[in-house]
Amino acid sequence: MGNCVNVALDAMGGDNAPSEIIKGAVDAVKDQDNVRVFLTGRKDVIEAELAGYDYPRDRIEIVEASEVIEMGESPVMAIRKKRDSSIVVALNLVKDGKCDAFVSAGSTGAVLAGGQLLVGRIKGVERPPLAPLIPTADGVSLLVDCGANVDARPTHLVQFAKMGSAYMKYAMGINNPRVALLNIGTEEEKGNALVKETYPLLSSSTDINFTGSIEARDIPQGGADVIVCDAFAGNVALKMYEGVGKVLLSKIKGALTANLKTKIGALLIKDTLKSTLKEFDASQYGGAPLLGLKGLVVKTHGSAKAGEVRNSIIQCITFKEQDVNGKIREYLDL
Amino acid sequence: MGNCVNVALDAMGGDNAPSEIIKGAVDAVKDQDNVRVFLTGRKDVIEAELAGYDYPRDRIEIVEASEVIEMGESPVMAIRKKRDSSIVVALNLVKDGKCDAFVSAGSTGAVLAGGQLLVGRIKGVERPPLAPLIPTADGVSLLVDCGANVDARPTHLVQFAKMGSAYMKYAMGINNPRVALLNIGTEEEKGNALVKETYPLLSSSTDINFTGSIEARDIPQGGADVIVCDAFAGNVALKMYEGVGKVLLSKIKGALTANLKTKIGALLIKDTLKSTLKEFDASQYGGAPLLGLKGLVVKTHGSAKAGEVRNSIIQCITFKEQDVNGKIREYLDL
Numbered sequence: 001m002g003n004c005v006n007v008a009l010d011a012m013g014g015d016n017a018p019s020e021i022i023k024g025a026v027d028a029v030k031d032q033d034n035v036r037v038f039l040t041g042r043k044d045v046i047e048a049e050l051a052g053y054d055y056p057r058d059r060i061e062i063v064e065a066s067e068v069i070e071m072g073e074s075p076v077m078a079i080r081k082k083r084d085s086s087i088v089v090a091l092n093l094v095k096d097g098k099c100d101a102f103v104s105a106g107s108t109g110a111v112l113a114g115g116q117l118l119v120g121r122i123k124g125v126e127r128p129p130l131a132p133l134i135p136t137a138d139g140v141s142l143l144v145d146c147g148a149n150v151d152a153r154p155t156h157l158v159q160f161a162k163m164g165s166a167y168m169k170y171a172m173g174i175n176n177p178r179v180a181l182l183n184i185g186t187e188e189e190k191g192n193a194l195v196k197e198t199y200p201l202l203s204s205s206t207d208i209n210f211t212g213s214i215e216a217r218d219i220p221q222g223g224a225d226v227i228v229c230d231a232f233a234g235n236v237a238l239k240m241y242e243g244v245g246k247v248l249l250s251k252i253k254g255a256l257t258a259n260l261k262t263k264i265g266a267l268l269i270k271d272t273l274k275s276t277l278k279e280f281d282a283s284q285y286g287g288a289p290l291l292g293l294k295g296l297v298v299k300t301h302g303s304a305k306a307g308e309v310r311n312s313i314i315q316c317i318t319f320k321e322q323d324v325n326g327k328i329r330e331y332l333d334l
Numbered sequence: 335m336g337n338c339v340n341v342a343l344d345a346m347g348g349d350n351a352p353s354e355i356i357k358g359a360v361d362a363v364k365d366q367d368n369v370r371v372f373l374t375g376r377k378d379v380i381e382a383e384l385a386g387y388d389y390p391r392d393r394i395e396i397v398e399a400s401e402v403i404e405m406g407e408s409p410v411m412a413i414r415k416k417r418d419s420s421i422v423v424a425l426n427l428v429k430d431g432k433c434d435a436f437v438s439a440g441s442t443g444a445v446l447a448g449g450q451l452l453v454g455r456i457k458g459v460e461r462p463p464l465a466p467l468i469p470t471a472d473g474v475s476l477l478v479d480c481g482a483n484v485d486a487r488p489t490h491l492v493q494f495a496k497m498g499s500a501y502m503k504y505a506m507g508i509n510n511p512r513v514a515l516l517n518i519g520t521e522e523e524k525g526n527a528l529v530k531e532t533y534p535l536l537s538s539s540t541d542i543n544f545t546g547s548i549e550a551r552d553i554p555q556g557g558a559d560v561i562v563c564d565a566f567a568g569n570v571a572l573k574m575y576e577g578v579g580k581v582l583l584s585k586i587k588g589a590l591t592a593n594l595k596t597k598i599g600a601l602l603i604k605d606t607l608k609s610t611l612k613e614f615d616a617s618q619y620g621g622a623p624l625l626g627l628k629g630l631v632v633k634t635h636g637s638a639k640a641g642e643v644r645n646s647i648i649q650c651i652t653f654k655e656q657d658v659n660g661k662i663r664e665y666l667d668l
Contacts, residue, residue, distance in 0.1 A: 072521075136581070137581045137584075137585070147518065150518065150525065150526040150527075151526050151527055182570065184481065184484065184565070184566055184569040184570070184573075187406075189408075191484065191566070192484040192485050192564075192566045193484075193485050195566075215569075215573050215577075216569070216570045216571075216572075216573035216574035216577060217573035217574070217576050217577035217580075218577060219574065219577060220574070220577040220578045220580070220581040220582075221577065221580075221581055229570075230526075231518070232518055232525070232526045232529075232567060233566060233567060233570050235518035235549075235550070236516065236518070236550045236563075236567050236570050236571050236574075237550075237570050237571075237574050238550075239518075239549050239550035239551035240550035240551070240553065240554075240570075240571050240574040240575055240578070241574055241578050242551050243549075243550060243551035243552060243553060243554040243555065244554045244574070244575050244578040244579055244582075245578055245582060246551075246554070246555075247470070247471045247554040247555055248554075248578075248579060248582055248583075248614070249582075250471075251471070251610050251611070251613070251614070252586065252607065252610065252611075254610065255603060255606045255607045255609075255610040256603060256606075256607075258606045259606070261602050261603075261606075262602060262603045262606045262607075264599075264602055265598075265599040265600065265601070265602025265603035266599065266603060267599070268595050268596060268598055268599025268602070269589060269590060269595075269596045269599035269600060269603070272589045272590075272592045272593070272595075272596045273586065273589045273590075273596075275589075276585050276586065276588065276589040277585070277586075277589075279585070280582070280585070
């Protein structure tokens with residue numbers, strides 16, 4: 001138990017809270033011996049949910065938090081005012097060293113603001129980026145930044161590249177990760193002002209494997225392991241990735257159930273198609289880490305179900321065991 | 335013949351030039367009675383290609399152009415130096431009033447630069463945006479800007495909204511087109527500096543139907559008819575849209591041909607699936623217009639085949655017949 005990774009989990013955040021969140025916690029502690037989960041939220045609600053499960057009771061704890069930060073609230077205000085919210089209580093567990101990591105499917109803004117205000121940045125980190133993993137044709141890529149810094153500066157992007165390299169190498173086991181700069185063409189003179197200023201800085205960074213610019217078109221193919229961008233461009237890329245997938249798959253589903261003939265065809269291809277499409281299921285990798293904080297903060301989709309919550313908790317184990325934060329410090333020369 | 339729309343077509347530009355380009359021209363004039371195509375490029379090459387077709391000879395003309403602008407060349411330099419290139423010769427046909435429109439699958443940069451330098455902006459237009467149509471779950475949307483103005487200003491985006499509205503209403507027949515601002519959330523306070531400054535300007539524009547912010551995720555669903563953004567964000571959105579579609583479809587294709595069982599299944603669903611996916615084929619709408627120029631300039635994909643070229647030529651007919659440029663002037667109060 002002494003070697004357990006302690007994860008604070010926001011039991012009240014997300015579209016499927018608390019039931020799917022709590023199920024994810026139960027699945028995680030049953031699946032992994034070395035993790036303990038601290039569920040923050042309304043004790044009575046959490047206890048009622050947990051009553052339905054059989055699980056190692058010494059590895060799930062409830063920490064009372066009477067308030068919930070809603071999606072529409074101003075993030076910074078909510079973090080400051082709702083001291084007894086499930087997010088703030090959980091973040092304080094990380095701040096106080098009782099927990100190693102925090103996972104939430106709640107308000108992205110509140111998680112980002114709270115992570116910075118309460119857990120705090122590693123000294124020397126200018127801006128902590130939100131870095132989701134997205135499945136590609138031949139693996140998975142890290143998109144840094146996707147939500148934290150909409151008006152980023154070139155030096156921020158250089159730090160993103162280094163922190164992303166550390167994450168992909170040590171948390172994901174990718175040797176010498178290829179770093180690319182999100183751009184609208186692959187020629188060096190292309191891009192907006194930010195990209196043009198960032199390109200030479202990345203080019204001259206000897207501690208990362210910078211491979212040049214990447215167009216968004218080549219991301220789903222797996223053109224790079226770490227894709228560096230400001231949060232506005234990253235968010236557009238990420239959400240378009242998700243949106244196209246969703247619409248295409250629903251159209252294909254419609255075609256498969258169009259008539260008796262296609263329904264029979266669908267039966268024959270169902271299993272193979274399912275396992276193919278599973279490769280593109282981002283939830284298998286857990287949530288998006290907010291890199292560069294003193295502890296690990298992971299934001300899962302608002303729509304996360306138990307599987308994604310479980311995977312996000314398991315993700316925290318690797319992060320701790322591989323000492324990714326120590327590696328981030330090394331990459332940043334801190 | 336007097337009422338013909340005259341289209342200058344770059345016979346030498348694009349991955350499949352000249353054969354697919356010339357086939358597209360032949361298909362267009364056979365399909366539509368009121369269009370005449372001026373093919374610019376090497377006369378001997380074009381003549382040899384045309385020899386294989388039967389078509390109304392009075393509606394395809396060859397205009398000799400001895401040079402070709404290559405993809406890697408600096409656009410502005412190439413336009414200035416290669417006076418006898420297929421792109422410059424074609425653009426001069428529009429400039430001189432001999433043609434109404436120009437279509438090219440060649441270098442995007444050269445087409446954009448040449449369009450502005452040779453054809454010229456409508457007086458009062460600050461920046462002409464490149465505005466591709468992208469298929470959605472329930473129709474088609476216009477993404478303005480996707481390639482011309484990477485560091486745009488708020489007033490540019492307001493003009494994009496107005497020009498886009500004119501295009502969707504008169505060229506595409508969409509009544510009261512919904513205009514949305516590409517953003518990373520739907521709340522008004524979200525966004526980068528550009529978006530935050532642009533939002534109130536669009537809100538107070540009474541001549542457009544502004545519906546607020548749109549996240550990239552909602553674009554493929556058809557969340558707006560005109561999506562306004564700077565060219566960097568637009569290019570990322572467009573290329574991610576294309577990239578995800580390509581990878582997903584190739585994965586699905588792989589699943590369908592995985593084994594005998596799935597191959598039989600594939601036979602049963604093939605026709606229905608094909609017609610479903612056809613709805614998502616951007617080439618059915620032709621190329622991307624560069625809005626706000628004195629004539630129409632249309633950029634098709636570098637990989638365009640005959641079908642897309644034909645549709646791009648046909649697109650020019652509607653543009654001229656509906657006097658979209660006149661409508662753009664009205665929308666902009668010019």
